[in-house]
Amino acid sequence: MLIWLILMHYKWLKRWIQLCLDLINYLAGTRTIGVITKLDIMDKGTDAKNFLLGKVIPLRLGYVGVVNRSQQDINNERSIEEALAYEEQFFCDYHVYHSLSDRCGIPQLAKKLNQILEHHIRNLLPTLKTDLNSHLVAVEKELRTYGEALESNAERGAMLLNVLTKYSEAFSAVVDGKSEAMTTKELSGGARIHHIFQSIFVKSLEEVDPCEDLSDEDIRIAIHNATGPRNALFVPEVPFEVLVRRQIARLLDPSLQCLRFVYDELIKISRACETFEMRRFLELRRRLEDVTTRFLRDGVKPAERMITNLIDMEMDYINSSHPNFIGGTKAVDMAQMELRAMQEGDDADKDPAANKGHKLATVAKFLNGALPSQVGRTQSDNGRVASVGTSTTRTWGVSSLFGSRGSSVGNSSKRHAAEVVHDIDQAPPAIQLKNPPSILRPGETETEYQVEIVVTKILITSYYDIVRRNIQDLVPKAIMHYLVNHAKRHLLGTFIEKLYRENLFEDLLQEQDEVVTKRRRTVEMCHALQQAVETLDEFVADISTQRSSDSMNASPKSSYLSSDFYSNSRS
Numbered sequence: 001m002l003i004w005l006i007l008m009h010y011k012w013l014k015r016w017i018q019l020c021l022d023l024i025n026y027l028a029g030t031r032t033i034g035v036i037t038k039l040d041i042m043d044k045g046t047d048a049k050n051f052l053l054g055k056v057i058p059l060r061l062g063y064v065g066v067v068n069r070s071q072q073d074i075n076n077e078r079s080i081e082e083a084l085a086y087e088e089q090f091f092c093d094y095h096v097y098h099s100l101s102d103r104c105g106i107p108q109l110a111k112k113l114n115q116i117l118e119h120h121i122r123n124l125l126p127t128l129k130t131d132l133n134s135h136l137v138a139v140e141k142e143l144r145t146y147g148e149a150l151e152s153n154a155e156r157g158a159m160l161l162n163v164l165t166k167y168s169e170a171f172s173a174v175v176d177g178k179s180e181a182m183t184t185k186e187l188s189g190g191a192r193i194h195h196i197f198q199s200i201f202v203k204s205l206e207e208v209d210p211c212e213d214l215s216d217e218d219i220r221i222a223i224h225n226a227t228g229p230r231n232a233l234f235v236p237e238v239p240f241e242v243l244v245r246r247q248i249a250r251l252l253d254p255s256l257q258c259l260r261f262v263y264d265e266l267i268k269i270s271r272a273c274e275t276f277e278m279r280r281f282l283e284l285r286r287r288l289e290d291v292t293t294r295f296l297r298d299g300v301k302p303a304e305r306m307i308t309n310l311i312d313m314e315m316d317y318i319n320s321s322h323p324n325f326i327g328g329t330k331a332v333d334m335a336q337m338e339l340r341a342m343q344e345g346d347d348a349d350k351d352p353a354a355n356k357g358h359k360l361a362t363v364a365k366f367l368n369g370a371l372p373s374q375v376g377r378t379q380s381d382n383g384r385v386a387s388v389g390t391s392t393t394r395t396w397g398v399s400s401l402f403g404s405r406g407s408s409v410g411n412s413s414k415r416h417a418a419e420v421v422h423d424i425d426q427a428p429p430a431i432q433l434k435n436p437p438s439i440l441r442p443g444e445t446e447t448e449y450q451v452e453i454v455v456t457k458i459l460i461t462s463y464y465d466i467v468r469r470n471i472q473d474l475v476p477k478a479i480m481h482y483l484v485n486h487a488k489r490h491l492l493g494t495f496i497e498k499l500y501r502e503n504l505f506e507d508l509l510q511e512q513d514e515v516v517t518k519r520r521r522t523v524e525m526c527h528a529l530q531q532a533v534e535t536l537d538e539f540v541a542d543i544s545t546q547r548s549s550d551s552m553n554a555s556p557k558s559s560y561l562s563s564d565f566y567s568n569s570r571s
Contacts, residue, residue: 066105166277168492
């Protein structure tokens, strides 16, 4: 039994030593207060004054000495009031504790703990208030994303009209480049439409060669077909018109493709104008996208008709009197220069003596006769020549250049007829003609046809450039008028006509159950935080008032325990 008591004593002693070491190593000391209990059972002649003064183990928050009820007191059912009275009498009897009146007794312990708690709260108040306000701002922001609950049709109608108006204004702002949410990283909105017009459509048309898909054989066949059974005396206008119409028709596809590009951009803009109300009401979002898509699609149709009409207008009437059209005489002059340049290039590559054949002589003869003064009077200042003779086909001002073919053929026929007269009595054998082939193409290119081909190409290029400039100017105007500006002007009216109906309010503004639940919880959280902030403000005000009152009623400390020590402590 003695050994067991020694072991237990060592065990408790070891714990006490460890506690002392922990207290010494705990330098901050802001969470520990020392309580010395059962001062009434200390040996006579001893006291706890040095402990209460912190001379043995110092603590920042200090010590408080108390007298506890013993187990015998509890068994005898001594009340707390009686225990406090006994404690008061004990400290009054021991004069050593009179100078430590603020560190003795249960009331002083309660007061000290209350002061520590109050001081801790004071230190936490600024941070706590800041955290509460930050949390309240975040909750209010989240609540705004859910919007206000709509209880009546009047509220629903006002909300719907507001959403439709904001969406239409956002659409116009993006197209006009006035949107506040415009990015600086890339082109967007109306800038992309301008890029489509100028950098894609206009540039693509400028890069097209109007004669790239026309071979010399195609042009020569067109000239032959235009002359019919006759031999052409001049450059006929019919093949030029046929071929230039064919090139003008090629402008339709890129024009319609430009329209399609702009339509796609408007669809992207409509998707980018989505507001948070549209994310809240999914049915309204779906219906808005559907109405917008249909509205823009309907705007494509008149724009497409206008573009088609523009191309048809250019094809139906070839205005050869246009002031920018190069004309026949200038075309012939340019053809002469081009053929001479080609011939000089051939001469540089070949032996000069071998290039003085009949081809060059024939070209020179044809070109020398290709002056408008030998054909007729000049039609206008730019070199166009009126048609000559009674030919039913309009011709360009190249006179004897192509008439020489008919003269040579006629002279040879006359000589042949004179020779045949002498042998008319002889019976010649029957002449059998070859059947014409199913597909007939002209023979080798003659020199005069080379001139015709070059002249025709020059005329086609000149007139195509005029039409191209017209299309480059009018197609963007048609798209802007019939599609883009039409959408800006009439989109809101279409929304009101299609969607702003009282029987659709409830369906369009129907919220998801999840959103309703989140709004209710957020409202409750917001109210709780607001109440917490108000309570905290009231608490701060109460503390400030209490401190002022305590400072005014403060009295000097007594060196002994007064008779009303416990009454003041309890108060």
